Amino acid sequence: MTTLTRNDLKELAQTYMLANTPRSLFWGLLQCSAVHKLKSEYNKPELKTYFETITAKARRSEYVMSLAYAVAVALLTKDISMEEGEIDFSRLDWGEQFQDYAYHTSSSVIITDISAFPPQKIETSSTPTSNIVLPYDVNLNNPKKGI
Amino acid sequence: MSIRLETSKRNGVTNFQDSELSRFQHHGCKMLLQQHPQARQRTQACPVYNCHGLTFACRRTKVLYRKDIDLILNDDGYREVSLEDVLPGDVVIYFSAEGDPNHSGIVVEMEDTLHVPRICSKWGYAGEFVHVLHDVPNLYGPRHKFFRCEL
Numbered sequence A: 001m002t003t004l005t006r007n008d009l010k011e012l013a014q015t016y017m018l019a020n021t022p023r024s025l026f027w028g029l030l031q032c033s034a035v036h037k038l039k040s041e042y043n044k045p046e047l048k049t050y051f052e053t054i055t056a057k058a059r060r061s062e063y064v065m066s067l068a069y070a071v072a073v074a075l076l077t078k079d080i081s082m083e084e085g086e087i088d089f090s091r092l093d094w095g096e097q098f099q100d101y102a103y104h105t106s107s108s109v110i111i112t113d114i115s116a117f118p119p120q121k122i123e124t125s126s127t128p129t130s131n132i133v134l135p136y137d138v139n140l141n142n143p144k145k146g147i
Numbered sequence B: 001m002s003i004r005l006e007t008s009k010r011n012g013v014t015n016f017q018d019s020e021l022s023r024f025q026h027h028g029c030k031m032l033l034q035q036h037p038q039a040r041q042r043t044q045a046c047p048v049y050n051c052h053g054l055t056f057a058c059r060r061t062k063v064l065y066r067k068d069i070d071l072i073l074n075d076d077g078y079r080e081v082s083l084e085d086v087l088p089g090d091v092v093i094y095f096s097a098e099g100d101p102n103h104s105g106i107v108v109e110m111e112d113t114l115h116v117p118r119i120c121s122k123w124g125y126a127g128e129f130v131h132v133l134h135d136v137p138n139l140y141g142p143r144h145k146f147f148r149c150e151l
Helices: A006-018 A022-030 A033-041 A044-055 A062-078 A095-111 B023-035 B051-056 B066-075
Strands: A120-122 A132-134 B078-081 B091-095 B101-111 B116-122 B128-132 B143-149
Touching (some): A006 A022, B066 B078
Antiparallel strands (some): B091 B101, B091 B143
C-alpha cells in the first residue's frame, strides 16, 4: 500500500527534471517527502520488490524514473547493512553513483556512532588535575564498511 | 554518448550527451515560470547539455562530476572574485552545504548600485533562464562563488 500523493510524485518528477548532476539528484530526492514516506512505510524486501517492479517497466516516464530513483534512495539510506550486489542499481543510469554516495554517507554515520565505543577513563598526572574522559577509543584506522 | 572534451591543458573531461526529451520535460518550463515569475526563459528544454555544459563546455554536452569541475577551474585559470568585483562574463557556481557544485551559470548583467548579478543558466532538463542570483529552484545552492577565467 502506498500513500504517495500526486504532489509527492510531482515533487519527485520536478527534482528529477531539475537535477544537474547525479549527486544533486541524490541529495534532492533525500529531501523529498515521498522518500521519507517510502522509508517509514516500507520494509527492505518491499522496497526491493517495488524497485525491481518499477525498473522492469519498458516505458519510463519522469514519474516512473523519479519514483525508481526515490525508491533507490530510500533503500540505500534505510538499510546500511545491505550486501553488495543484492540489488541491481545499475538498472538506473545513475544507480551506481547513488550507491557510492550512500556508502560515503553511511560511513560517516558509523564513524560518529559512539554507542559502540564505551567511555574510557584515562589516568593522567598532568594538569588539569581531574581525570580526562574520552568518549571512545579513537582508533578509526579500520572503520566498518556500511554496504 | 560523450564527445571529446578537454581543458586548455589537454586533460580529458568526462561528459555525457543525452538525446531524449519527454513531454513532461518539454512542458516543465511553464511550471518553473509559474514558480519563478521574475525569471525569463531564454531557450526551450534541451537534453544535450546541462548547466555545467553551458558554463564550461559551450552548450555541447553535460559535465556531471565534481572532479571535472575542479579540473576545469584549475586547468583553465579560473580565480575566485568577490561579489563587488563581479562583471558580465564571470561564472557563478552554486554549491550544496556539502560543497557539491550543484549548479552553475554565466553572469550576463551586473546591477551597479545594489551589486545584484543577473545570471544565464540552464535548469536541469529545462531550458535556459535569465534570473537574478538567488531566484533559482531550491535544489541549487545554498552557497555560491564567482569565478573569472584568466588564462
